[in-house]
């Protein structure tokens with residue numbers, strides 16, 4: 001039996017976004033949300049700076065390592081390395097449509113090669129005791145009917161032993177659309193994902209794509225097992241503060257944002273002492289206050305000051321004063 005992970009709500013893997021600093025801060029807002037790394041290719045792990053790609057803080061748990069690749073042996077090696085680093089899950093990226101990824105023959109183009117995906121999942125699962133999950137699209141190019149989608153899932157489930165699918169509910173167009181366009185232009189077809197859960201109730205199915213609020217998440221959770229949120233969670237981080245109570249049903253208060261900022265500062269100081277630039281930490285906080293008075297000043301202060309050479313953690317505290325003092329002003333008036 002592989003360890004069970006609660007995937008009711010997760011934040012999507014996002015390159016240049018969900019790095020370890022971002023995840024550390026997200027964890028201060030929600031204890032229960034499952035967090036994913038950015039995609040790391042098997043080549044980067046095997047030949048690159050492993051520590052840079054894989055190191056994370058144990059306070060980030062539960063955290064899943066997302067791999068990109070298509071060589072079963074290399075992926076199994078990486079899964080083993082990921083397990084040794086302490087990740088809670090290994091996820092295989094079958095959704096990324098970028099040219100770089102296609103040239104490396106991985107990501108979304110592998111939806112055309114279900115047996116190879118199954119072999120990758122099997123090889124990883126044989127090597128480690130962690131859950132192996134797949135994040136895919138509902139199709140690619142002309143392979144976009146429901147039957148083809150389900151055939152892909154069936155092959156990966158039955159031949160590869162995959163029990164959990166995270167489905168970005170739009171197809172990928174491999175030629176002609178940029179990765180960004182591929183997150184916006186192909187229409188969302190949530191019904192494919194609902195139907196998969198209906199027809200394959202034994203599989204764990206998480207839905208992803210265009211989900212922007214807790215209310216929408218709760219709606220989807222009436223149909224599938226989990227919700228994965230990407231851009232909305234990153235751009236409006238404070239949404240995570242209510243997840244434990246509203247989605248997981250925990251008897252707790254929503255996370256207090258100023259308290260989370262304060263709790264982040266010792267981590268910031270540690271990382272600065274290790275040579276990390278403040279901007280690499282503070283840039284993830286830009287989207288913290290949406291629609292709150294003082295938010296623009298917060299963003300501007302961070303943008304202008306966190307990039308300065310030698311900038312210290314006090315920049316974050318100073319920026320926060322624009323927001324917290326406006327909130328006090330509002331209460332008083």
Ligand SMILES: Cc1cc2nc3c(=O)[nH]c(=O)nc-3n(C[C@H](O)[C@H](O)[C@H](O)COP(=O)(O)O)c2cc1C
Nearest residue numbers: 012013014015038039093168209210211229230231
């Ligand atoms: C900046 C950015 C980087 C992304 N990088 C990855 C990645 O590394 N791996 C992956 O599987 N998906 C990646 N995605 C796709 C997201 O995981 C997600 O599937 C997609 O954004 C749709 O969800 P959303 O509408 O909630 O954002 C990325 C998305 C964005 C916006």
